[in-house]
Amino acid sequence: xxxxxxxxxxxxxxxxxxxxxxxxxxxxxxxxxxxxxxxxxxxxxxxxxxxxxxxxxxxxxxxxxxxxxxxxxxxxxxxxxxxxxxxxxxxxxxxxxxxxxxxxxxxxxxxxxxxxxxxxxxxxxxxxxxxxxxxxxxxxxxxxxxxxxxxxxxxxxxxxxxxxxxxxxxxxxxxxxxxxxxxxxxxxxxxxxxxxxxxxxxxxxxxxxxxxxxxxxxxxxxxxxxxxxxxxxxxxxxxxxxxxxxxxxxxxxxxxxxxxxxxxxxxxxxxxxxxxxxxxxxxxxxxxxxxxxxxxxxxxxxxxxxxxxxxxxxxxxxxxxxxxxxxxxxxxxxxxxxxxxxxxxxxxxxxxxxxxxxxxxxxxxxxxxxxxxxxxxxxxxxxxxxxxxxxxxxxxxxxxxxxxxxxxxxxxxxxxxxxxxxxxxxxxxxxxxxxxxxxxxxxxxxxxxxxxxxxxxxxxxxxxxxxxxxxxxxxxxxxxxxxxxxxxxxxxxxxxxxxxxxxxxxxxxxxxxxxxxxxxxxxxxx
Amino acid sequence: xxxxxxxxxxxxxxxxxxxxxxxxxxxxxxxxxxxxxxxxxxxxxxxxxxxxxxxxxxxxxxxxxxxxxxxxxxxxxxxxxxxxxxxxxxxxxxxxxxxxxxxxx
Numbered sequence: 001x002x003x004x005x006x007x008x009x010x011x012x013x014x015x016x017x018x019x020x021x022x023x024x025x026x027x028x029x030x031x032x033x034x035x036x037x038x039x040x041x042x043x044x045x046x047x048x049x050x051x052x053x054x055x056x057x058x059x060x061x062x063x064x065x066x067x068x069x070x071x072x073x074x075x076x077x078x079x080x081x082x083x084x085x086x087x088x089x090x091x092x093x094x095x096x097x098x099x100x101x102x103x104x105x106x107x108x109x110x111x112x113x114x115x116x117x118x119x120x121x122x123x124x125x126x127x128x129x130x131x132x133x134x135x136x137x138x139x140x141x142x143x144x145x146x147x148x149x150x151x152x153x154x155x156x157x158x159x160x161x162x163x164x165x166x167x168x169x170x171x172x173x174x175x176x177x178x179x180x181x182x183x184x185x186x187x188x189x190x191x192x193x194x195x196x197x198x199x200x201x202x203x204x205x206x207x208x209x210x211x212x213x214x215x216x217x218x219x220x221x222x223x224x225x226x227x228x229x230x231x232x233x234x235x236x237x238x239x240x241x242x243x244x245x246x247x248x249x250x251x252x253x254x255x256x257x258x259x260x261x262x263x264x265x266x267x268x269x270x271x272x273x274x275x276x277x278x279x280x281x282x283x284x285x286x287x288x289x290x291x292x293x294x295x296x297x298x299x300x301x302x303x304x305x306x307x308x309x310x311x312x313x314x315x316x317x318x319x320x321x322x323x324x325x326x327x328x329x330x331x332x333x334x335x336x337x338x339x340x341x342x343x344x345x346x347x348x349x350x351x352x353x354x355x356x357x358x359x360x361x362x363x364x365x366x367x368x369x370x371x372x373x374x375x376x377x378x379x380x381x382x383x384x385x386x387x388x389x390x391x392x393x394x395x396x397x398x399x400x401x402x403x404x405x406x407x408x409x410x411x412x413x414x415x416x417x418x419x420x421x422x423x424x425x426x427x428x429x430x431x432x433x434x435x436x437x438x439x440x441x442x443x444x445x446x447x448x449x450x451x452x453x454x455x456x457x458x459x460x461x462x463x464x465x466x467x468x469x470x471x472x473x474x475x476x477x478x479x480x481x482x483x484x485x486x487x488x489x490x491x492x493x494x495x496x497x498x499x500x501x502x503x504x505x506x507x508x509x510x511x512x513x514x515x516x517x518x519x520x521x522x523x524x525x526x
Numbered sequence: 527x528x529x530x531x532x533x534x535x536x537x538x539x540x541x542x543x544x545x546x547x548x549x550x551x552x553x554x555x556x557x558x559x560x561x562x563x564x565x566x567x568x569x570x571x572x573x574x575x576x577x578x579x580x581x582x583x584x585x586x587x588x589x590x591x592x593x594x595x596x597x598x599x600x601x602x603x604x605x606x607x608x609x610x611x612x613x614x615x616x617x618x619x620x621x622x623x624x625x626x627x628x629x630x631x
Contacts (some may be wrong), residue, residue, distance in 0.1 A: 159607075270614070336613035337562055344555035345621060348593040349600055407609070410616030414604030417597075423614040447613035 012219040019223035024086020026492035027229035033517030044192040047083030061388035079460035085173020093169030095507040101306040102501035108313035111368040114498040115470040124511035135291035151283030167297040197242040232462025251483040258374035264459030269362035274419035316502035317401040319362035332441035426454035560629025563622040588631035
């Protein structure tokens with residue numbers, strides 16, 4: 001069933017067994033898992049079927065600390081979408097599971113460690129494959145190389161691992177809307193923005209969630225169990241804003257809601273010169289692979305191995321080698337050792353000519369910092385909810401890990417006799433414009449400036465703000481995703497990640513959502 | 527993206543190792559690398575030290591042709607993580623030392 005909340009009378013009370021707030025990857029997955037369960041499920045989406053300025057405006061907020069984009073840009077409204085399907089309406093579709101080391105406590109990284117092991121998620125990752133529309137549950141490159149002729153990886157197991165990212169930007173809203181609307185169990189409510197989680201005094205239960213349309217028509221949802229699935233910024237925002245009974249907000253007895261905000265850092269970190277022509281490197285280009293009805297693009301991703309991360313006390317970092325220009329344009333290096341110099345050296349040593357230039361796009365996870373956090377701002381939005389303030393912090397180890405990845409990749413390419421790597425992050429600057437710059441190039445590289453606090457781009461992955469932990473003193477939700485001090489309130493999505501890892505989050509979001517749905521089905525049935 | 531960095535060495539006329547203007551450019555390139563290595567490693571700014579650390583005889587060192595005898599040693603360097611950074615380039619220690627030796631010839 002589908003309800004447009006703009007057609008509901010003020011004060012309407014919707015009732016169900018389960019109320020899910022947010023219809024993105026997590027919320028839609030939970031609702032789908034409960035189709036034909038016999039449970040009444042409300043799936044409340046703040047937006048409609050298309051983005052609208054009024055709905056998007058509710059995302060506006062204040063960014064302090066590190067920026068997500070140029071100052072003055074729409075930093076908090078460009079990187080997420082508030083309509084049915086959520087941010088899956090614009091995601092890139094890059095899927096990888098988290099690595100086992102991501103779940104471990106790493107003593108050199110404060111607050112690291114999940115309350116579950118990777119093996120706990122394995123069966124849910126397998127089920128997530130179909131939900132996301134991937135071509136299988138194998139993410140090791142050798143499998144694709146051997147079974148699907150995906151091209152040879154130069155990476156030998158050791159200091160790096162070679163994994164296969166599967167790229168398929170499943171649009172959850174488009175693909176699953178009809179199924180949900182046709183279901184007798186699920187009621188999709190559009191234009192239903194959560195404004196408060198209501199708890200009774202002296203109780204550990206949520207009684208209802210207050211909702212409103214962007215025009216301010218208020219209504220509410222009552223249920224046995226509630227799930228917040230609004231994303232890594234909105235989940236903590238709503239919990240913090242629900243401070244009428246619990247003055248610090250719901251789930252915030254230990255002042256942890258909104259803390260540990262983490263992203264993925266991304267940057268063009270370097271270049272590679274490779275022997276022979278680009279045709280020799282099919283693994284370095286997104287390669288279409290079809291398995292059954294699913295067709296994805298495969299991307300070879302090299303990552304620092306767990307051994308290197310442990311030995312050198314780094315965070316996870318990895319990247320892809322693009323043999324196609326990225327970004328489009330040319331680079332001028334005025335001083336120092338150039339690619340031409342290195343190509344001459346390589347030819348003299350190996351007798352083989354350089355024929356391919358490539359770019360290294362590198363990403364890293366973040367070290368958790370409790371002061372990197374989501375809080376409430378001073379202003380309120382159009383429906384009376386305090387706007388969000390995001391204070392994003394970064395740490396030196398993240399950039400060090402990205403550069404170390406490039407260096408190890410250079411060693412691997414050299415070992416294989418394939419080429420050389422140049423680290424560039426920190427030394428790469430856009431020219432004013434091709435026509436205005438003296439060099440006529442789009443970028444200038446100052447190798448003496450490589451390193452330091454170089455520019456990075458956010459992955460637009462908002463994580464860890466209601467992190468999963470084994471105790472209320474170190475997280476907001478338990479290993480099942482239940483808010484520690486609230487018996488019938490769960491959180492889904494990347495905000496429950498204990499740490500972010502370096503893999504893009506959506507595949508893990510879906511796996512966790514399937515796991516949570518299984519838990520809810522059991523709990524509500526009993 | 528780095529096409530402009532490569533233009534000097536991928537046109538087929540350069541870096542063929544012969545006594546042509548291309549070979550001269552190759553020599554100049556390796557000498558630039560060698561000078562940079564010596565500047566970054568002043569303790570190795572000495573022909574005898576470089577010969578000893580490379581484990582090669584004086585008679586065979588000093589030309590571009592000599593570099594082609596080091597292929598296996600270079601690969602071993604990379605496999606063992608024995609690399610240096612010159613202006614961001616990750617080079618094997620042997621490549622750096624050999625270029626330094628050429629620059630002293």
